[in-house]
Amino acid sequence: MTDAVSKGRSLWADAWGRLKANRAAVWSGVYLAVIVALCLVGPNLTGHQFSTIYQSYVRVPPSLSAYPKPQSLDAEIKEVAKRAHLDLKEWGAKGDRIFVTVTSAKPIDPRVTRYLDRSDSFEDSKVENRSDDGLSMTISTAVKYIHFYFGTDTSGRDLLTRTLIAGRVSLAVGLLAGVVAVLIGVLYGAISGFAGGKTDEVMMRIVDILYSLPFTFFVIMLVVFFGRNFMLMFIAIGAVLWLDMSRIVRGQTLSIKRQEFVLAAEALGVGSTGVLLRHIVPNMLGPIIIYVTLLIPQVIILESFLSYLGLGVQEPMSSWGVQISQGSRNMEGAAWLLIFPSFFLTSTLFALNFIGDGLRDTLDPKDR
Amino acid sequence: MADRILSLEDVKVRFRTLDGVVEAVKGVSLHVEAGETLAIVGESGSGKSQLMMAVMGLLAGNGEAEGVADYRGTNLIGLSKTKLNTIRGRKITMIFQEPMTSLDPLFTVGSQIVEPIIRHQKVGAAVAKDRAIEMLRLVRIPDPERRMASYPHELSGGERQRVMIAMALANDPDLLIADEPTTALDVTIQAEILELMAGLQRRLGMGMVFITHDLNIIKRIAGRVCVMRRGEIVEEGEMADIFARPRHPYTKALLEAEPTGRKAPPPANAPKILDGTDMRVTFKIGGGFLAGPPILLKAVDRVSLTLRRGQTIGIVGESGSGKSTLARALLRLIPSEGAITFDGRNIAGLGRNAMRPLRRQLQIVLQDPFGSLSPRMTAGHIVTEGLLVHEPSITSRQRDARAAQALEEVQLDAALRNRYPHEFSGGQRQRIAIARAIILKPKVVVLDEPTSALDRQVQKQIVELLRGLQAHNDLSYLFISHDLAVVRAMADHILVMKDGRLVEQGSPDEVMDHPREDYTRRLMAAAFAA
Numbered sequence: 001m002t003d004a005v006s007k008g009r010s011l012w013a014d015a016w017g018r019l020k021a022n023r024a025a026v027w028s029g030v031y032l033a034v035i036v037a038l039c040l041v042g043p044n045l046t047g048h049q050f051s052t053i054y055q056s057y058v059r060v061p062p063s064l065s066a067y068p069k070p071q072s073l074d075a076e077i078k079e080v081a082k083r084a085h086l087d088l089k090e091w092g093a094k095g096d097r098i099f100v101t102v103t104s105a106k107p108i109d110p111r112v113t114r115y116l117d118r119s120d121s122f123e124d125s126k127v128e129n130r131s132d133d134g135l136s137m138t139i140s141t142a143v144k145y146i147h148f149y150f151g152t153d154t155s156g157r158d159l160l161t162r163t164l165i166a167g168r169v170s171l172a173v174g175l176l177a178g179v180v181a182v183l184i185g186v187l188y189g190a191i192s193g194f195a196g197g198k199t200d201e202v203m204m205r206i207v208d209i210l211y212s213l214p215f216t217f218f219v220i221m222l223v224v225f226f227g228r229n230f231m232l233m234f235i236a237i238g239a240v241l242w243l244d245m246s247r248i249v250r251g252q253t254l255s256i257k258r259q260e261f262v263l264a265a266e267a268l269g270v271g272s273t274g275v276l277l278r279h280i281v282p283n284m285l286g287p288i289i290i291y292v293t294l295l296i297p298q299v300i301i302l303e304s305f306l307s308y309l310g311l312g313v314q315e316p317m318s319s320w321g322v323q324i325s326q327g328s329r330n331m332e333g334a335a336w337l338l339i340f341p342s343f344f345l346t347s348t349l350f351a352l353n354f355i356g357d358g359l360r361d362t363l364d365p366k367d368r
Numbered sequence: 369m370a371d372r373i374l375s376l377e378d379v380k381v382r383f384r385t386l387d388g389v390v391e392a393v394k395g396v397s398l399h400v401e402a403g404e405t406l407a408i409v410g411e412s413g414s415g416k417s418q419l420m421m422a423v424m425g426l427l428a429g430n431g432e433a434e435g436v437a438d439y440r441g442t443n444l445i446g447l448s449k450t451k452l453n454t455i456r457g458r459k460i461t462m463i464f465q466e467p468m469t470s471l472d473p474l475f476t477v478g479s480q481i482v483e484p485i486i487r488h489q490k491v492g493a494a495v496a497k498d499r500a501i502e503m504l505r506l507v508r509i510p511d512p513e514r515r516m517a518s519y520p521h522e523l524s525g526g527e528r529q530r531v532m533i534a535m536a537l538a539n540d541p542d543l544l545i546a547d548e549p550t551t552a553l554d555v556t557i558q559a560e561i562l563e564l565m566a567g568l569q570r571r572l573g574m575g576m577v578f579i580t581h582d583l584n585i586i587k588r589i590a591g592r593v594c595v596m597r598r599g600e601i602v603e604e605g606e607m608a609d610i611f612a613r614p615r616h617p618y619t620k621a622l623l624e625a626e627p628t629g630r631k632a633p634p635p636a637n638a639p640k641i642l643d644g645t646d647m648r649v650t651f652k653i654g655g656g657f658l659a660g661p662p663i664l665l666k667a668v669d670r671v672s673l674t675l676r677r678g679q680t681i682g683i684v685g686e687s688g689s690g691k692s693t694l695a696r697a698l699l700r701l702i703p704s705e706g707a708i709t710f711d712g713r714n715i716a717g718l719g720r721n722a723m724r725p726l727r728r729q730l731q732i733v734l735q736d737p738f739g740s741l742s743p744r745m746t747a748g749h750i751v752t753e754g755l756l757v758h759e760p761s762i763t764s765r766q767r768d769a770r771a772a773q774a775l776e777e778v779q780l781d782a783a784l785r786n787r788y789p790h791e792f793s794g795g796q797r798q799r800i801a802i803a804r805a806i807i808l809k810p811k812v813v814v815l816d817e818p819t820s821a822l823d824r825q826v827q828k829q830i831v832e833l834l835r836g837l838q839a840h841n842d843l844s845y846l847f848i849s850h851d852l853a854v855v856r857a858m859a860d861h862i863l864v865m866k867d868g869r870l871v872e873q874g875s876p877d878e879v880m881d882h883p884r885e886d887y888t889r890r891l892m893a894a895a896f897a898a
Contacts, residue, residue: 259739260734260735260736260739260740261739261740261741261742263701263732263734263740264732264734264740264741264801264804265742265753266701267699267701267727267730267731267732268727268728268731268753268754268757268804268808269723269724269725269727269728269754269757269758270753270754270756270757271724271757274756274757278742278745278753279742282742282744282745283742283743283744285744
């Protein structure tokens with residue numbers, strides 16, 4: 001207190017300093033930031049659309065090397081030839097292009113190259129040499145190398161892109177429903193606690209009644225009345241989770257409003273709104289922030305649960321919950337469909353929990 | 369040479385904080401002999417409590433101790449927890465300042481005394497119970513057999529402190545460490561507890577370390593005194609010597625810290641500014657839909673007072689006597705019955721919104737400088753909050769200038785206005801609270817125990833500041849305190865309250881030197897007996 005800095009160090013700065021000393025929380029924060037950045041920009045960098053279907057690559061396992069694999073080229077070319085109703089005479093690689101010689105009983109239309117281009121494995125096909133009678137043709141084509149680092153799903157869509165897109169949905173639900181729950185909960189709880197008396201009684205009994213509604217039933221009712229809608233899920237989750245928040249906030253408000261600084265503010269003539277917004281809410285931000293970091297994982301899990309039941313997001317959109325649900329059905333043949341989304345979901349939840357733990361430690365006034 | 373129970377050599381205590389390492393105790397050596405009382409005196413932050421906490425192994429998680437604390441051949445510092453537990457609680461025991469929180473509210477008093485007896489003396493439950501009753505009798509708790517089954521909330525503050533003492537003495541300790549055991553108590557009870565402790569100490573022949581910030585207290589109890597300041601012992605000696613011939617300037621300052629001087633009385637024809645007639649405040653306890661009729665508690669029962677411009681009325685009484693409630697009712701902060709006239713206008717029936725413009729003229733400064741400032745606002749914002757309400761038109765730049773001006777008025781560096789409350793000391797915080805009240809240029813300020821939570825020296829400064837502000841701004845004060853020395857230095861007129869009623873009133877000299885009522889006499893005896 002002797003050093004003459006004119007800028008004060010707020011409790012927040014204090015807490016920030018303590019948080020920085022908590023390694024697990026800091027690394028979780030960094031990890032979470034990476035995940036968020038990946039989900040935001042990742043889908044544009046993978047080279048795949050999340051809804052593009054690669055018919056040639058249904059349920060291919062994850063691989064660091066590119067598809068098609070050399071050993072599958074033969075089968076692929078045969079497949080294309082069959083589709084074009086041509087007989088494959090021979091094929092061979094020369095330089096970075098593949099030369100395919102095909103024959104047919106009827107003259108071959110030069111446009112058959114598009115059969116090759118239409119396949120997911122080849123591009124830039126050209127007719128190199130056509131026999132005079134047109135019954136035999138040599139086509140050169142370039143192999144289109146595609147990477148599926150996480151493999152593809154049962155429809156032949158790139159799992160990496162889809163996992164990242166699903167992450168967007170899961171995180172957005174977590175954040176938005178979390179914010180909805182916090183806003184309603186803080187406002188409701190603070191008003192209830194601050195008003196006290198009969199108002200408090202009535203407001204809290206309403207919360208009790210809402211508590212007694214079974215959540216799944218509530219969501220099914222919403223879906224029945226309003227149809228399946230992405231926004232509806234935010235509302236459903238937010239509308240249920242604010243109940244916890246409001247109770248926590250009400251309890252905090254009750255204890256803070258007995259503090260002398262609230263009395264001092266009232267003696268200054270500050271109105272109820274001023275007292276609530278300037279004195280009560282800022283002083284319970286600590287518990288609120290902690291609760292939010294615990295709430296977001298809860299929301300993500302709830303969303304997964306709803307999506308698992310088929311009440312959540314719809315194809316081709318996806319969320320981690322949906323992916324895990326699909327993955328669990330393909331666990332035996334294609335374990336990667338389960339492993340990757342599960343890893344993303346659980347590691348994100350872990351990170352959030354660590355951050356919540358860290359914040360609880362740093363914002364606990366008893367540690368000061 | 370007498371039997372040395374505890375000797376400390378070069379004990380240091382450090383705390384690791386965000387601002388680096390803070391040295392709370394910088395190498396203290398002292399010793400306690402059997403059967404003597406050693407008082408450690410110092411203002412808050414001098415490290416006197418941390419020193420004993422270190423000996424007991426009770427430092428906070430970020431603290432570390434170093435040095436030698438020799439208890440009959442065992443160094444307590446750095447001792448393992450198991451070994452320490454064979455000594456602390458049995459041979460060395462401790463009582464703390466706050467009797468409200470040192471007892472577990474979920475267990476009966478009896479079980480809390482019995483438990484450590486069984487644990488340390490390895491006796492059966494029946495023996496331990498007899499011993500506990502004996503201890504309660506020793507600390508003069510009436511009807512100890514029945515009290516064994518009481519829960520802490522059924523006891524008064526003084527009784528709780530007696531229970532704490534009984535618990536501490538139950539295992540025949542060699543050394544009792546008392547950390548401000550009477551600070552949270554009323555003066556009359558404080559006197560009883562001190563007398564009890566001194567008597568027990570003589571009878572049981574144990575050593576006692578008495579930690580306090582109040583030199584007045586040790587006059588009654590201590591043999592030897594150590595004066596601590598900023599983690600070091602600045603003076604040590606026999607009590608009588610210290611009081612008669614203090615050597616160190618700091619000790620002298622502590623001894624002279626009693627608030628002195630008187631306030632000049634207002635002119636006799638000063639206009640009435642605030643007048644309460646027949647004030648009554650009743651609290652309803654319990655009751656409700658199924659709980660039956662509520663219990664009515666008369667916190668203030670027919671009290672009238674008249675405050676004139678420039679006058680200070682002191683309200684004294686034990687805690688629970690309704691002095692704060694009366695003041696808050698006069699400011700219309702809590703509902704009350706009776707007529708309240710402010711500046712010739714009846715304000716008793718005014719609603720919230722009608723009261724708002726009057727609020728700037730009726731201000732309050734509260735007791736707890738830690739609780740009365742919002743921890744999330746800077747000093748500048750705290751001080752100018754009233755301006756947001758009463759002068760909403762001024763810009764934030766003007767508000768900032770007013771904050772600086774107000775802080776200078778209470779003798780604080782204006783550059784500190786961007787700091788947060790936790791960065792200030794208790795005295796500085798109380799100055800901020802005063803600045804918040806006077807920035808609005810009020811006519812009446814209620815001072816609700818503004819100096820009770822502060823060290824003596826700081827108290828003196830605050831009293832002088834308040835007197836200066838009053839003379840300068842022609843303020844009227846309602847000064848509530850249980851500290852009669854401070855009241856004497858501040859007030860023109862004194863009201864003595866007990867159980868919500870006005871017991872006696874008059875000028876300070878009349879009330880303090882020639883009390884008429886028995887209750888007042890007891891209050892004065894407890895406060896000024898030395």
